[in-house]
Amino acid sequence: EPEVTQTPSHQVTQMGQEVILRCVPISNHLYFYWYRQILGQKVEFLVSFYNNEISEKSEIFDDQFSVERPDGSNFTLKIRSTKLEDSAMYFCASSDRPLAGGNNEQFFGPGTRLTVL
């Protein structure tokens, strides 16, 4: 069964360093998302991406964040200069064209745990 994959599973970095979190969405999906979950808290939407551009972004997704689909398979989240409060689990998700009812299930990857020291 196709699945979303994410690498690395755990990333440790120093404050101020740049990190790139990588995701391989399901191959025929068209919509891509990043979510964040600070330890013990709820899952929060960061950004959605469609047709090679950002569809929507949250207040969390400030200038330090960027997303890219550098080729036909990868979808990346870059944090330019990490802060301590960026420590969280980052989930990538992808979805297909919406069904006639207007929605489409998002399939989540296993997450990347980012630790900023």
Added chain:
Amino acid sequence: AQKVTQAQTEISVVEKEDVTLDCVYETRDTTYYLFWYKQPPSGELVFLIRRNSFDEQNEISGRYSWNFQKSTSSFNFTITASQVVDSAVYFCALSEAPLYRPAIQGAQKLVFGQGTRLTINP
């Protein structure tokens, strides 16, 4: 604005008991979708169910059942005859389906509740 409230932070029951997880939502849209996800200790998000706002029929899947009531804006989740393997954090989520945005209709963010940590004791 969209909001999902899971008032129960933690629930602990003994195995084989039935347990209901509450979810209350707020949205201005008339078309929306509701979801439940399970997050086991391993951390991944496991999709359990999606329900659209036009379908108020209750759903049962094995030991799981869901009660959707638009009148009270609730989408509650019941596990019958709970098992230790049901121990996890459960998230309720809402996604609006803004039909007036056809170009990005498929890119619909999920708004999650705070989650309920369910512990099933043997």
